[in-house]
Amino acid sequence: MNKRNFYSALVIMLLMVASCQKKEEKKVAPEGLKDVFKSSFLIGTALNGNQIQERDSIENALIALEFNSVTPENVMKSMLIHPQKDTFNFELPDKLVALAEKNGMHIQGHTLVWHSQLSPFFKEITDSTEMVEVLTDHINTIVGRYKGKIDAWDVVNEALNDDGTLRKTVFLDVLGEDYLSLAFNLAQKVDPNVELYYNDYSMTNPNKRAGAIKMIKRMQELGTKVDGIGMQGHWGLESPSLEEIEESIVQYSDLGIQVAITELDISVIPMPWDFTGADVNVKFESGDPTMNPYPEKLPDSIQTKLADRYADIFKLFLKHQEKISRVTLWGVNDGNTWKNNWPINGRSDYPLLFDRNNQKKKAYHSVVALKSDSEE
Template sequence: MIQIKQVVATCMAGLLLAGLALLPGTTYGQTIPSLKDTFKNDFGIGTALNNAQFEERDPQMTQFIVRQFNMATPENIMKSALIHPKWDTYNFEPADKLVQFGKKHNILINGHTLIWHSQLPPFMRGMKSADSVRTFFNDHIKTVAGRFDGKVFSWDVVNEALNEDGTMRKTVFLDYLGDDYVTEAFRLAQQAAPNTELYYNDYNNEQPAKRAGCIALIKKIQAAGVRIDGVGIQGHWHVGRVPLKAIEESILQYAALGLKVMFTELDIEVLPRNFQGAEVSQRMTANEQSNPYTAGLPDGVQQQLAADYESLFKLFLKHKDKVTRVTFWGINDGNTWLNNWPIRGRTNYPLLFDRNNKPKSAFYKVVALKN
């Protein structure tokens, strides 16, 4: 028996020294728990996917995704600049591939997003009249939402329409279509996609002022007799400063409106940043202090990250009758957007899996809540 153990150990050591990859879902010969299976009776577990991932260019990554997640949101391909690049031209090919990927692997797809002030088609810069903006607005929602009705599980109908104080954000849609454009977007989506759940999505809408504005917006949609099924709290937070009290209050207040509550773009920043949220237009200047962990994350920060994720998932489980989905904005630390925002080229660690899809301490803290 001792000899057998020695042979096995020698073989494993040889494999590791040779740099041979372990199978997805395993680490040093041990099976990694599945997030989607761990929380299968509680809420869906999602991730953001890029083109290479849903086109299955890396078979091992595909296996990993399918084992860990049962919901997915596209990073970019359904945003209007990509899916509607010219006035009379739509590019559905990447989105169709995403839908096929979801169907093949039993992963529900959340469409992201129909109306957003950022990543607009270039031709919109030349629009100078309410008629042209309204024509784009109507045609875009009807065409895109209609094409994928019954093929995607849900849509982020409107994304980030609010300022931090809860007022309406100044956008081309607000300027030309007025305060009711969000309600109208949901009305059009309801007509075009009767078999699809319809959500409002934003960041920092767990914070009291922005939450109040979000609630007022939702009530306005409901008062107009228009369907809205849920609200997404993006969940871009910072290590050691996750606002658990505000998050819980938001779950309760949004659910009280009869809405599903979901966390749609979850990651926990570990690098220095002088603002919170996810305003994509904001930038910081690189300096000696802005990228401190290029050689690896210090153990103290790793443990704080794990504690933050553990506290978050305890809260999600406490309200699992209200929380329907938890989606991470990325699969692993290597493909998080936070490596390049708000400063390009940083080495960030905001997710549950490291750059080799190996689970971190935070992962084990989270799955241990169900064991």
């Protein structure tokens, strides 16, 4: 082979190698949270109506990349999905299911029975026979429509007071405490394969935890299928303590059920008058600027505190990953978190892993680093 042919062959070979490298690079997809934690638990988010309708291409891509579980923030609550006794509205729930199926996502239905955002006609029922009939129709119709498509349901939401007693609702008033078993049994009968959860906030509170355990044990004694408890993670930078979170995960798991961390957001702004909980019906009026300390931007020092808090919490989740089925962030980014307007309108909070421009925050990187460090 002469020199000219040699160099020609060499150039061709180098071009082929470069082409192969480019093809390999194309095959390497970017990793999201769902990929980082794929061996530990599902990573979910709550979607609002605009996100379900895929109106923002940047958010669409972020949701598909980062999460493998979705929960509807509002569109499956009874006042929207079943606004009148003889009327159901499935337009947005159907779009949610289609979005999840397109992206291969787990779907958490939210929620079948809840005293808040409740269809008005439920509140008018005083006869137990009528309530059973209406509740049966409600659950049969909704669960039946999505049988085999929705993977799990928050069957009953927030049925407990902070002291662990059952909350006074129309369901408790008309049917008594076993309305919970009735709701779970109805859902299980319609879709025997769907997972059934009880979901509530302040589930690290010792009194509420004791009430929840008592409630689940009673349902189990009645032969009711309960697959898991959803611990809403509407937490702050310092409270609840890691010890309280861990003790709760362990005690709920000891019931023989899964634990899901639901509605996770870490607030960085103060609560008025030391109010605790996550009751959406609670509202305060305040012109005190200390209640809205970061109206435009979160200081770097607080970004660091938030990152450290998320890292500590996720480290705990990884420690107990065999007990945890799913960790769901309650919102995609800081711009659409419900915390901006609760319990005081007009506040700016920064409780999630993505900022208002859908950019990864320091907290995001602190969480991802946990898995990177553990694999080294």
